[in-house]
Amino acid sequence: MKTIPLLILFLFAFLSCGQDSNNAIQDSEGGKKKPLAAPKDTEISNMVQEISVDSIRAYIGTMVDFGTRHSLSDTVSDTRGIGAARRWVKSKFEEFGKASSGRLKAILDPYVVQKSGRIPHDVLMKNAMATLKGTDPDDDRVLIVSGHLDSRVSDVMDAERDAPGANDDASGVAVVMELCRVMSKREFPLTIIFVAVQGEEQGLFGATHLARKCRQDSINVIAMFNNDIVGNTISSNTNIKDSTRVRVFSETIPAFETDNMRRLRRRTGAENDSKSRQLARYIKELGESYVENFEVVLNYRTDRFLRGGDHTPFSRNGFTAIRMCEINENFVHQHQDIRVEDGIQYGDLPEFVDYNYTAKVARVNLAAMANLAYAPYEPQNVGLKFNLNNNTTLVWDKPKGKEPAGYNILLRETYQSNWEQKIYVTDTTATIPYSKDNYFFAVQSVDADGHSSLPVFPRPVR
Ligand SMILES: [Zn+2]
Structure with a gap:
């Protein structure tokens, strides 16, 4: 994770999300990862x-x-x-x-x-x-x-x-x-x-x-x-x-x-x-x-x-x-x-x-x-598409109740204890350049003030 070039991150943020990606991993010095922080509510x-x-x-x-x-x-x-x-x-x-x-x-x-x-x-x-x-x-x-x-x-x-x-x-x-x-x-x-x-x-x-x-x-x-x-x-x-x-x-x-x-x-x-x-x-x-x-x-x-x-x-x-x-x-x-x-x-x-x-x-x-x-209800039917592709596609359905402003995709390398990165999207599907073989993912609903539901670990889908 430390070695992911910044260029890829920027490209990725620009191409697939178009959203501000609330991610707390890389500090550009290549130093110690900061833990994820939630947006503060007064x-x-x-x-x-x-x-x-x-x-x-x-x-x-x-x-x-x-x-x-x-x-x-x-x-x-x-x-x-x-x-x-x-x-x-x-x-x-x-x-x-x-x-x-x-x-x-x-x-x-x-x-x-x-x-x-x-x-x-x-x-x-x-x-x-x-x-x-x-x-x-x-x-x-x-x-x-x-x-x-x-x-x-x-x-x-x-x-x-x-x-x-x-x-x-x-x-x-x-x-x-x-x-x-x-x-x-x-x-x-x-x-x-x-x-x-x-x-x-x-x-x-x-x-x-x-x-x-x-x-x-x-x-x-x-x-x-x-x-x-x-x-x-x-x-x-x-x-x-x-x-x-x-x-x-x-x-x-x-x-x-x-x-x-x-x-x-x-x-x-x-x-x-x-x-x-x-x-x-x-x-x-x-x-x-x-x-x-x-x-x-x-x-x-x-x-x-x-x-x-x-x-x-x-x-x-x-x-x-x-x-x-x-x-x-x-x-x-x-x-x-x-x-x-x-x-x-x-x-x-x-x-x-x-x-x-x-x-x-x-x-x-x-x-x-x-x-x-x-927070809004958690997303429903969160799935991770099974295919032989090093991009990973996640799909889910809107939750019941109040519609979320968007969703965080959480990811971490398999040997990490805590989520390392958040990617904010507004759609109910996302394809991200992180291999499902090397990362774990979850999806949470987020409202306009940043209140997030519990993350849902995906099931495999075709
Ligand atoms: Zn006791």
Whole structure:
């Protein structure tokens, strides 16, 4: 890529596009490639600025004050246990909803979890959920952002002992709440669901309930953002201090895959192009465009080694879902009884949360979610023509809904992690001088202000 002569680029831009090609690759010095940057939107910048460190600190403080939020803990008390905690989250959603002109509806969404492994008897659980209705009645798209409200100590069955869960996962719920506060004042064509699930530590029950419901009701969830453990910046054991990076976990091989999908993946070499991976790259581009000095690191796996989270049931049900998580965890402050041993303080206490860091993670979520929420639907039937020709022809159909101003063709060399170049076109077909044998491509819809849909990886067509 470094050696593509500028002449070809100019010729190409002139002949095939006739559009300003928003491409961020070659710097003419032949130096290091700059990452792609999204066009900035003033309203998104304003929202990003409105994310408040103090609000996040206050939410986490209140959640910790419920003593324990274990899924089997007290549901009657107004001051202690999961019942009080979920009612409080709902009441905060209702408070934020006052700025939404009646578009935000908060509920406690109930479900019964039957006796099984970490559930000693049938339990009625409830997710605290707020739905910000889209302003376009014809827009059926939904974004979901979640964190888990329940907490635990060393013994996952211990529902009595104090389990502050300040980082795991009051930090994630605080992100969800702050996004709700800032976003519910605005209007988006599509619908956004803000949810604090429970039952995560006992077996991802709240997220499983919601994912199944979305599938059964054929809800068009275009992206699900799980925020779990997003507040610690010092790693245990290795003592690395890093407040400048966050991980986005996305599945490589989709959990939901038919035989045909698997065959196609193998034939087209699409192992690094699952829908979740596209979302992860999108979050990286948008997050790094709007949040200064902060890096979004793609982690090429569904979750951490042998561990899981609330995005997993969404992936299993065929939805595009990722997990945001701090760059290095601290196991002295995770799933631990509060105690001092050999002078070391154990427990998931609020003094170990870096609120500035959590706010940055919230801003990354916001930049990606808001951009998606303003964007047109993604292009349909995106295809890559199979022929023995070193030019590559892509074809697609206009999306439903608002007509895009144009489309970005994204491309990268096969060994690259992130998209390297954007080529803007206004037609629904394009032939570009990059070999399909050496590059991967995707197409996204773009509106006049530059809001882009998720990229769609093409299927082969004749
Ligand atoms: Zn967690």
